[in-house]
Amino acid sequence: MKNPHGRFSARTVRVKAPGKVNVSLNVGPLRPDGYHSVASVYLAVSLYEEVAATSTETGGITVSISPNSTLDLDGVDIPLDGRNLAYKAAAIMADVSEQATGVHLEITKRVPVAGGMGGGSADAAATLLACDALWNSGLSREELAHLAAELGADVPFSLLGGTAVGLGVGDELSPALAKAQMDWVLVCAGYGLSTPEVFRTLDRLRDAEGLEVPDPVEVDPKILQALRSGDPEALSRVLINDLQRASIDLAPQLRDTIGLGESNGALAGIVSGSGPTIALLAHNTGSAEALAEELRHLGHDALAVHGPVPGARIISDTLL
Numbered sequence: 001m002k003n004p005h006g007r008f009s010a011r012t013v014r015v016k017a018p019g020k021v022n023v024s025l026n027v028g029p030l031r032p033d034g035y036h037s038v039a040s041v042y043l044a045v046s047l048y049e050e051v052a053a054t055s056t057e058t059g060g061i062t063v064s065i066s067p068n069s070t071l072d073l074d075g076v077d078i079p080l081d082g083r084n085l086a087y088k089a090a091a092i093m094a095d096v097s098e099q100a101t102g103v104h105l106e107i108t109k110r111v112p113v114a115g116g117m118g119g120g121s122a123d124a125a126a127t128l129l130a131c132d133a134l135w136n137s138g139l140s141r142e143e144l145a146h147l148a149a150e151l152g153a154d155v156p157f158s159l160l161g162g163t164a165v166g167l168g169v170g171d172e173l174s175p176a177l178a179k180a181q182m183d184w185v186l187v188c189a190g191y192g193l194s195t196p197e198v199f200r201t202l203d204r205l206r207d208a209e210g211l212e213v214p215d216p217v218e219v220d221p222k223i224l225q226a227l228r229s230g231d232p233e234a235l236s237r238v239l240i241n242d243l244q245r246a247s248i249d250l251a252p253q254l255r256d257t258i259g260l261g262e263s264n265g266a267l268a269g270i271v272s273g274s275g276p277t278i279a280l281l282a283h284n285t286g287s288a289e290a291l292a293e294e295l296r297h298l299g300h301d302a303l304a305v306h307g308p309v310p311g312a313r314i315i316s317d318t319l320l
């Protein structure tokens with residue numbers, strides 16, 4: 001953007017986007033495109049990534065990680081080049097924006113990396129929205145969701161937020177009703193699991209059993225009833241994640257973490273997405289905070305969160 005003196009003036013748009021927990025995740029067969037058909041109920045939770053997109057005069061896309069990130073990123077591999085999901089999001093927005101400039105993306109990481117909570121997807125969703133504002137692209141939410149689906153199966157949900165059923169590869173979303181806030185404790189592992197490897201492990205375990213894989217996959221209506229009624233006890237009885245056995249096959253200690261949470265008052269525990277983050281459902285906010293405190297006392301990285309929360313949104317827009 002040019003100021004009244006014809007000089008370039010930079011602008012920063014800051015967007016926050018939530019991580020997610022899969023309250024249910026049913027996995028169908030492997031499709032010819034390398035993806036699995038899924039039926040999932042997504043819940044956006046109060047752990048947010050932030051992306052600050054600043055226009056630059058030099059052109060090109062650069063990415064950095066903010067020192068305000070709350071994660072311990074020592075030894076964690078986050079590519080800062082064209083493999084970064086935020087970079088990819090800015091690149092596809094630049095392709096469709098007449099007023100695209102160069103852009104620097106500063107990412108504040110709070111969602112565990114390769115944790116099964118869609119942190120990279122949240123960065124991509126936040127970047128789509130930030131670049132749309134920065135470059136006055138004027139895309140509708142629907143058009144942004146379409147671009148989001150090109151970036152990854154989980155990206156459209158981080159744009160939408162709330163509670164939603166995801167079909168297809170998880171990108172065909174329909175909002176679901178949730179009457180009340182649900183309280184959870186996230187237990188973060190100090191390592192990541194690769195999503196494709198977890199899916200491959202599930203296929204291997206299923207092949208060895210020789211049982212038929214459900215096709216098409218469907219969401220259990222009891223999940224939606226429990227969310228509609230806002231009853232955490234009812235929800236705790238129907239949580240399901242088909243990937244959980246594969247994540248536990250790769251990281252057997254996850255079973256103990258779920259057991260520890262349940263023996264310390266959680267209603268139920270589940271692996272979030274492909275893991276290794278464990279999501280423990282609590283009775284209410286007070287019991288979630290007490291459980292997180294107890295697990296931290298026992299040496300775990302535990303955090304109380306709630307959901308549903310809204311999807312990606314702009315938090316500031318500043319001319320520098």
Ligand SMILES: C[C@@](CO)(OP(=O)(O)O)[C@H](O)COP(=O)(O)OP(=O)(O)OC[C@H]1O[C@@H](n2ccc(N)nc2=O)[C@H](O)[C@@H]1O
Pocket residue numbers: 022025034035036037038040115116117118119121151152153154155168169170195196199272273274275
């Ligand atoms: C498992 C889930 C559950 O919400 O989340 P995470 O645990 O990654 O957060 C998602 O399905 C992950 O979504 P996302 O992380 O966006 O996946 P993508 O980047 O699109 O795909 C990475 C790889 O995962 C596998 N994949 C992903 C989605 C899907 N429905 N079937 C698959 O088989 C494919 O091998 C694909 O190449």
Ligand SMILES: Nc1ncnc2c1ncn2[C@@H]1O[C@H](COP(=O)(O)OP(=O)(O)O)[C@@H](O)[C@H]1O
Pocket residue numbers: 077078079083084085086107112113114115116117118119120121123124192193195273274275
């Ligand atoms: N912006 C990003 N943040 C984190 N990881 C990213 C990002 N862009 C690309 N990646 C790569 O994607 C992998 C999975 O990322 P992430 O979204 O954190 O996990 P998950 O798919 O389990 O939710 C990481 O291991 C990393 O190599």
